[in-house]
Amino acid sequence: MKEYNFKEVEEKWQEKWNKNNLFKTENVVENKENYYVLVMLPYPSGKLHVGHARNYTIGDVISRYKRMKGYNVLQPMGWDSFGLPAENAAIQNGAHPAIWTKSNIKNMKRQLKLMGLSYDWDREIASYTPEYYKWNQWIFKKFYEKGLIYKKKSTVNWCPECQTVLANEQVEDGKCWRHSKTQVIQKELEQWFFKITDYADELLEGHKELKGGWPDKVLAMQKNWIGKSYGTEIIFTVEETGEKLPMFTTRIDTIYGVTYAVVAPEHPIVEKIVANNKDLKEKIEAMKNTDIIERTAEGKEKNGIATGWHVVNPVNGEKVPLWVADYVLMNYGTGAVMAVPSHDERDFAFAKKYELPMKVVINPKGQQEIINVNEMKEAFTEIGELVNSGKFDGINSKKAIGVIADYVEENGWGEKTVKYRLKDWGISRQRYWGTPIPALYCEKCGMVMEKDENLPVKLPEDVKFTGNGNPIETSEEYKNAICPVCGGPAKRETDTMDTFVDSSWYFLRYCDPKNEKAPFSKEIVDKWFPVNQYIGGVEHAVMHLLYARFFHKALRDINLVSSNEPFKRLLTQGMVLSNSYFSEKENKFLFLDEVELKEDKAYSKKTGEELFVKMEKMSKSKNNGVDPEEIMSKYGADAVRLFIMFTAPPERELEWNENGLSGAARFLNRVWRIILENKSYISEEKIDYSKASREDKTLIRKLHQTIKRITDSIEDNYHFNTAIAGTMELVNEIYLYRSNVLGTKKETTESKKIFGETIRDIVIMLSPFTPHFASELWEEIGETKDLFNIPWPQYEEKLTVSDEITMAIQVNGKMRGSITVNSNATKEEVEEISFKVDNVKKHIDGKQVVKVIVVPKKIVNIVVK
Ligand code: ANZ
Ligand code: ZN
Ligand code: ZN
Numbered sequence: 001m002k003e004y005n006f007k008e009v010e011e012k013w014q015e016k017w018n019k020n021n022l023f024k025t026e027n028v029v030e031n032k033e034n035y036y037v038l039v040m041l042p043y044p045s046g047k048l049h050v051g052h053a054r055n056y057t058i059g060d061v062i063s064r065y066k067r068m069k070g071y072n073v074l075q076p077m078g079w080d081s082f083g084l085p086a087e088n089a090a091i092q093n094g095a096h097p098a099i100w101t102k103s104n105i106k107n108m109k110r111q112l113k114l115m116g117l118s119y120d121w122d123r124e125i126a127s128y129t130p131e132y133y134k135w136n137q138w139i140f141k142k143f144y145e146k147g148l149i150y151k152k153k154s155t156v157n158w159c160p161e162c163q164t165v166l167a168n169e170q171v172e173d174g175k176c177w178r179h180s181k182t183q184v185i186q187k188e189l190e191q192w193f194f195k196i197t198d199y200a201d202e203l204l205e206g207h208k209e210l211k212g213g214w215p216d217k218v219l220a221m222q223k224n225w226i227g228k229s230y231g232t233e234i235i236f237t238v239e240e241t242g243e244k245l246p247m248f249t250t251r252i253d254t255i256y257g258v259t260y261a262v263v264a265p266e267h268p269i270v271e272k273i274v275a276n277n278k279d280l281k282e283k284i285e286a287m288k289n290t291d292i293i294e295r296t297a298e299g300k301e302k303n304g305i306a307t308g309w310h311v312v313n314p315v316n317g318e319k320v321p322l323w324v325a326d327y328v329l330m331n332y333g334t335g336a337v338m339a340v341p342s343h344d345e346r347d348f349a350f351a352k353k354y355e356l357p358m359k360v361v362i363n364p365k366g367q368q369e370i371i372n373v374n375e376m377k378e379a380f381t382e383i384g385e386l387v388n389s390g391k392f393d394g395i396n397s398k399k400a401i402g403v404i405a406d407y408v409e410e411n412g413w414g415e416k417t418v419k420y421r422l423k424d425w426g427i428s429r430q431r432y433w434g435t436p437i438p439a440l441y442c443e444k445c446g447m448v449m450e451k452d453e454n455l456p457v458k459l460p461e462d463v464k465f466t467g468n469g470n471p472i473e474t475s476e477e478y479k480n481a482i483c484p485v486c487g488g489p490a491k492r493e494t495d496t497m498d499t500f501v502d503s504s505w506y507f508l509r510y511c512d513p514k515n516e517k518a519p520f521s522k523e524i525v526d527k528w529f530p531v532n533q534y535i536g537g538v539e540h541a542v543m544h545l546l547y548a549r550f551f552h553k554a555l556r557d558i559n560l561v562s563s564n565e566p567f568k569r570l571l572t573q574g575m576v577l578s579n580s581y582f583s584e585k586e587n588k589f590l591f592l593d594e595v596e597l598k599e600d601k602a603y604s605k606k607t608g609e610e611l612f613v614k615m616e617k618m619s620k621s622k623n624n625g626v627d628p629e630e631i632m633s634k635y636g637a638d639a640v641r642l643f644i645m646f647t648a649p650p651e652r653e654l655e656w657n658e659n660g661l662s663g664a665a666r667f668l669n670r671v672w673r674i675i676l677e678n679k680s681y682i683s684e685e686k687i688d689y690s691k692a693s694r695e696d697k698t699l700i701r702k703l704h705q706t707i708k709r710i711t712d713s714i715e716d717n718y719h720f721n722t723a724i725a726g727t728m729e730l731v732n733e734i735y736l737y738r739s740n741v742l743g744t745k746k747e748t749t750e751s752k753k754i755f756g757e758t759i760r761d762i763v764i765m766l767s768p769f770t771p772h773f774a775s776e777l778w779e780e781i782g783e784t785k786d787l788f789n790i791p792w793p794q795y796e797e798k799l800t801v802s803d804e805i806t807m808a809i810q811v812n813g814k815m816r817g818s819i820t821v822n823s824n825a826t827k828e829e830v831e832e833i834s835f836k837v838d839n840v841k842k843h844i845d846g847k848q849v850v851k852v853i854v855v856p857k858k859i860v861n862i863v864v865k
Helices: 006-019 050-068 084-093 097-114 130-145 196-205 216-226 252-257 268-274 278-288 345-354 397-410 522-528 543-557 628-635 637-647 658-677 694-715 720-740 749-766 771-780 827-834 838-844
Strands: 034-039 072-074 149-159 164-166 185-194 228-238 244-249 260-263 304-312 319-325 336-339 414-420 439-442 446-449 480-482 489-492 533-537 570-573 576-583 588-590 595-598 601-604 612-617 804-811 814-822 849-855 859-864
Touching: 006 097, 006 637, 006 771, 034 050, 034 522, 050 072, 050 533, 050 570, 050 576, 050 628, 050 637, 084 097, 097 628, 130 149, 130 543, 196 216, 196 228, 196 543, 216 543, 216 570, 228 252, 228 336, 228 397, 244 252, 244 260, 244 336, 244 414, 252 397, 268 278, 268 304, 278 304, 304 345, 336 345, 397 414, 576 601, 628 637, 628 658, 637 658, 637 720, 637 771, 658 720, 658 749, 658 771, 694 720, 694 749, 720 749, 749 771, 804 827, 804 838, 814 827, 814 838, 827 849, 827 859, 838 859
Parallel strands: 034 072, 034 533, 260 319, 533 570, 804 859
Antiparallel strands: 149 164, 149 185, 228 244, 228 304, 228 414, 260 336, 304 319, 439 446, 439 489, 480 489, 576 588, 576 612, 595 601, 804 814, 849 859
16 A cells, blocks of 8 residues: 655646646636635745744635635735834845845745745735835825825934834834834824725724624724723813813713823923923923823833823813823824723822822712722712712712713804724834835925826935935935926825735735736725625734724725625634743753653753653744744644644644644544545445445435535634544544444455545545545545546535434333334334344243334333223
8 A cells, every 4th residue: 555645746736736726716717606715824934933933824725625615716825014023134144135135935835835825826916126115105105195195294213313213013111113212202294195094984884794704803903902981071271371172071071070180291282381380391292202102102101291281171170180191192182181080090199199189079879978089089070969060069070071061062162972992093104114105395396296107206226224214315316206287396205004004905905916007906806895704813803903994995986896895704823822831940942852852841951850741832942943844844734734724723723742733643644545445436426325224324424414514614713623623523434334333244345436426525524624634545546537526515404313212112112122213114014123122022021012113213002901
C-alpha cells in the first residue's frame, strides 16, 4: 500500500489547481446562485501568522462547502499594502517602501498557496498600486462633491525633534518612537475629514438589517461607538463677561444640584480667561499636551485647575465656580459640563479631590430624610425622587428629565438635543506611503481638485526617507504643480489618506478588478452584494467595519451600489493562544525550543530551572508565536487546517497544542489506510436496502446520521468542530465494519456497495477541510471528476433512524422480557418471536394461552390460564 506522503500530495494538487486556475470565478453562471465569501485582506508584514491561517482556513472551508452545495462561489484575496511599517522600514534601512512591500507580498502569497486556499487569483488587488489608489482619489472627489468631505483644524501628535507628525502607534508612553527622551506634544493642523456623522443615525438603523447575521457583540460595540444620547443643551452665563456658555447634559433632572462647572482645556473661553495670567496659561498648556487617550481613560485620576471665574445657573440664578479639567473633551457635546458631584461619579471624585461643595437633589424613593452629603462615600446615581429642586420636588427623577427639559425650553434657557459620540473621520496623514489626496492650492483659484483625466496623482519617486518631516515634501516636482482650473502654478496637497480608506471598499473592486473606466461596474457588483459571509478578527469590530458600512451607504447615495449594507453575515474568529514559558532567573520568556517538557512541567534546557507556563495570546513579546509555514512543513497543510477547525468553534479562542496537531495527522493516516487497503471493495452499483443485513444497516444509518450532522453543523453557525467529530465517529464505524463484515462470511454484494458509498462520502465530506488529502484519495478510488465540484452528499431522513423497534412482553400483565423486531414485522411474526424468549417460555409452559394482545410497536401481552 502506498504511504500517505503529505508533501508529495500537497505539491501535486497545488500545482494542478494553480496551473488550470481552477478557482477562477465568473460573475454569472447559468442556474447557479452567487455566493460571496470574503476574508479580511492581510497587511503584508512579511510572513503569515497563525491568526491569518485560522481566518483563511475558515473562509476556505465555507467556500469549498458552498461550492459543493451548488453555488457559484467568489473567494478573492488581496493586500492592504499601504501604511506605516513599510515607511518605517524605509527610514531604518533605506529601501523604498514599494520594494519592501512587493517582496513581502511575494512571500506571503507563496505561503497562502501552501495552505491550499481556493482563491480566484485573477482578482487579486493591492492597494499600493496606482491602478487601485486611482479610485480612492476618484471616490474622494465624488464624496467631496457630495459635501461629505471638509477640512478643519485638529490636533495631531508632534515630535519636536523629528519635526513631524506621529501616528498614535509611534507614540510610546507619551514619547517619540525614535526619540525616547522627547515628549510628544499636541499641535493644531488643518486636516481632511469624512463626514461619517451624517450617517450616524442610518448606521444605527442598519443594525436591524444586520441582526442575526452579525454577532450581537459587534453590533453592541458599534452602537456604543456611535453613542447616541438624548439630552439638553442648557445655557449658563459667564459672570465675568456676560457671555453664554452652553453645556450638554443627559441629566437635566439634576440641574438644581450643580455646584460648579468644568470646561475642556481646549475650550475657546479658556483663552480669554488666561489672557492676562501667564501662570494659569502654562498650567493649562501642560494639561493640553498630555496624551488624549491617557487623559480620558476610565478610572484615571482627574486633574483640574480653578479659573477664578464663575457661571450662573439659569434655572435658579445660583453662581458657581468655573474650572478647567482634563476629563472634559472638547469634541463631545459642547466641551463644557455642569457638574453635579452628588449624582455623578466623575464629578464626585473631582469634588472630593478639590474640596468643592455638593448638593443632593435626588433621594432614594420613599426615604424620609434627605441623604447627608457629608456622609456620602460615592455618588447616588440611581433613580429616585427630586429634592431641593423647587417646584419639582417629589417627582420621579427619570420623569423629571422630560419635565424639566420642557421647562428649560419654555423659558428659553436651552433646548433638547441629540448628541453622538461618533466623530467625523479624520483621514489626513502626513506620510508618504498612502494615497495622495488629489487636491491643489492655487493662488488664484484657491483649493481645487485634480481633474479626473489626471488621476491617479502618483506618489513621487524622488523622495528622501530621513525620518524628519513628511517625505513627500522632499519632492519639489510633486509639490509644484499646475492648477487644473487656470493653468497657473499651484501647490499640491502633501497629506495622504488613512489606509482605512483603502479597506473601506476593496471588496467592491474584487467584483470588477480590472475596470479602467470606473472603480467597478454597478451591474457586476449588484450580482455579488451584499457579501454573503465576511470573516475576520474582532479587533476590526469598530473602525474598519464602521468605515466600510459608511462608505457603502455613501456610495449608494451616489448611485454606485444598490445595497444598503456591504456584509450580510459576519463571523469574528477567536484569538489563537499558546503556552508561554517564563524564566524567573533570566527574567524573560523562552522559546519553545529552549524548553524541555516533562510530565506536564516545563524546564529551561539551559539552566534546568522550572518555568512558569501560561496559555496566552500569541505574541512576539511572549515568544510563544507559531510559524504556520514551519508547522505545515512538519505536519502538512491539511493536518494544520484540520487541527484549526477541529479544536474550537471559529468564534472561540483556540488553544494551540502540538499533540492536537499530531492527532489530526494520525487521523488522516487512519483514513488513508482504511480506504487504500480496502479500495478493491468499492463498487458503483446502487444499494438495494431490502437486502441489507443488520450490520449493513447500522453502517448506513451512521452514514446518513453523519451527513445530516455535518451538514447541520456547518449550516448552523459554522460549527466545524462538531462536523469533524462526526466524520471521526464514522471512520471508527467503518473500521468496525471492516473487521466484522468485510472478508467474513457476512460479506455480501451489498456490503461492498455500502462500504464503497460510505468511504466515497467520507472523502467528499473531508474535502473542504483537507482538500489535497481528499483529492488524492478521490483519485485513488478511481474518481476522475474534480472533487470540489462534486455535489455535497444528501441524507435521507428515513435512513437516519433505525427501522428496528423494541417491544415489551408481558404474561398476564407482568413484564417478562423484550424483543427487537423490524418495525414493519407482522402481528404473527411478533407473536412467534415472543414465544421463543426464555423467560416468557418459563411462564407459559404447561398453561393454556387464552389470547395474545399486540399493541403495535409497544407491547405484546400474552394471557394464560
Ligand atoms: C450633568 C450630569 C449629572 C451628568 C449627572 C451626568 C450625570 P453621555 O451619556 O455619554 O452622552 N459630559 C457632557 N459633555 C462632556 C464632555 N465634553 N466631556 C466629558 N463629559 C461630558 O454623557 C453625557 C454626560 O457626560 C453629561 O451629563 C455630562 O455630565 C457629561 F448626575 O451633566 B452630565
Ligand atoms: Zn522624534
Ligand atoms: Zn488656478
